[in-house]
Amino acid sequence: MGDTKLREQICLMAKSLYDRGLAHGSTGNISARLDDGGLLVTPTNSSFGFLDPARLSHFDKNGQLIGGDKPTKEMSLHQAFYDTRGAKAGAVVHLHSHHSVALSLFEDNDRDDFLPPLTPYPIMKLGKxxxxxxxxxxxxxMGEAIRDLGGAHSAVMLANHGPVVAGNDIASTVYAMEELEAAARLAIQTRGESVRALTNEQIRRLTSTVA
Known part of the structure; x- marks a missing residue:
């Protein structure tokens, strides 16, 4: 995707997240890989609701800032996903979304599989x-913690902070992030209830479709 089109798509997707309450204030950050290996990144202290495509931070393929405003201070977690996920990482989205953060506060969470296996799409889009x-x-x-995972996960949840998702492109990454937040909301709403979770065999079949 060309520079201009990608800049516009980042801002469009960011505003959609902001307008629906998935990002608030100046929280959250997005990055996406350009065809030449460089990155476009949302600037520090910017609001998803009011991004200017021309002011996105622009890094070259060597990681040098060559244009735009000062980038998000959380570049380390973005770069860690690009370095460890390789061709599978065309974009990274980090939010402080309400329900996923709320779910991370519970002491009895499974640290290797944060989202309870209740519905198919979070499993298909995110894996564990x-x-x-x-x-x-x-x-x-944060970046070192992600590097330690060796690229095995497309998504992580930073406890008491927010989720981070890497995907093939900006649209699929945003959609996967939305699945994470919706799954966290469902998990909270059904917490403590006797629910019918997916079976191990159902999960196995679903995970075979994860990119």
Missing amino acids: VKLLPFFAPGDAA
């Missing part, structure tokens, strides 16, 4: 979401 410890915004240790 790894729950990582709390990291303050901008802490470079």
Whole structure:
């Protein structure tokens, strides 16, 4: 995708997240890979509702900032996904979305499989979401924690902070993030109830479709 079109798509998707309450204030950040290997990234302290395509941070393929405003302070987690996921990472989205953060506060979460297996699409779009410890915004240790996963996960949940999803392109990554948030909301709404979760065999069949 060309530079101009990708800039417009990032801003369009970001505004959609903002308008529906999945991003608030100046929280969250998005990055996407250009055809030449460079990155476009939302600037620090910017609001998803009011992004200017021309002011997105622009990195070249060597990781040098060559244009736009100062980038998000959480570049380490974005770069870690690109470095470890390779061709599978064409975009990265990080939010502080309400229900996923709320779910991460419970002590009894499965750290290797954060989302209860209740419906198919979160499994198909995300696989197993790894729950990582709390990291303050901008802490470079976030990137190291993701690198330690060796590219095995397309999505992680930063406890008490927010989810991060990597995908093939900006649209599919945003859609996968929406599945994560919806699954977290469902998990909270059914928490403590006697529910019928998917079986191991059903999960096995679904995971065979994960990219």
